[in-house]
Amino acid sequence: MQALIFDVDGTLADTETAHLQAFNAAFAEVGLGWYWDEALYTRLLKVTGGKERLMHYWHVADLEEADGTKVKEIIDAVHAIKTRHYAERVRDGGLPLRPGIARLIDEANAAGIRVAIATTTTSANLDALLQTPFGTSWRNRFAAICDASTTRVKKPAPDVYFDVLRRLGLQGTQCIAFEDSENGLSAARAAGVPTVVTPTAYTLRDCFDGALTVLPHLGEPHAPVSYAGVDEPPGWVDLAALRRWHWQAVSEVV
Structure with missing residues (x-):
């Protein structure tokens, strides 16, 4: 060894509760109208990676809109906001x-x-x-x-x-x-x-x-x-x- x-x-x-809270904070900040509860997030964790999780959920929530030309750009922006919220929750020994x-x-x-x-x-x-x-x-x-x-x-x-x-x-x-x-x-x-x-x-x-x-x-x-x-x-x-x-x-x- x-x-x-x-x-x-x-x-x-x-970390997952902090990630879940950060996702929901990001959704609220950008006005997406999404909210993930613990049961849903547990299922979504089968999809590895934050951006991949967002894309997967978008296809479930609104398949037509998820195929739009600016989806990747939006997901990148939402994920960056989520990362900021996550950092705020865990910084200074918060986790x-x-x-x-x-x-x-x-x-x-x-x-x-x-x-x-x-x-x-x-x-x-x-x-x-x-x-x-x-x-x-x-x-x-x-x-x-x-x-x-x-x-x-x-x-x-x-x-x-x-x-x-x-x-x-x-x-x-x-x-x-x-x-x-x-x-x-x-x-x-x-x-x-x-x-x-x-x-x-x-x-x-x-x-x-x-x-x-x-x-x-x-x-x-x-x-x-x-x-x-x-x-x-x-x-x-x-x-x-x-x-x-x-x-x-x-x-x-x-």
Whole structure:
């Protein structure tokens, strides 16, 4: 196990409610007359990527209008406004990282295990989320960062994982991925990366067949989590547990 690869939305932090609020704020600001509730947004999350989600919904809401010549221009503008609203909600610690994330990244950095990001979100969203917990130089903690600006084809396609693996110079079996959704798990597994899944309320009903394990979160000393596969677990996922899971996964492949 030479690297840990993290998804962002839903994995590093439970971001989807903030994204949903930002979408609705953008719709109101531009006068679209749209409103997404949690049930609808849960279904829309099957479409990966904010702009892609907007286009998909537009085709459902008004197919004739969605084929207009200025649709892409409008979607770009609405998405930019949504990104501004999202940044306002998460900036200055408005959205904490999920339990165990910062701890595990620190442990990996200290142990010389590289850490990477494989996400379909934008660079602006990454900056808004990670500057508070890790500081303005947060990118220095990661050996590779691939996002919507570097990889055009979104999950569940494995492209973003292949891009990260190329930058790391590693094979998928030399890494462990962390995802929260079926789309993310499918992308990681297609790239040959064993995957730990920590779903959110928006993805609990997804299918996670093939995951190394499915946990509510990675755990902390003050917020333990129960998980299978390790004798006398400390109550949180650490590098020792990941190494054992990784060895078991690679051994099964061999």
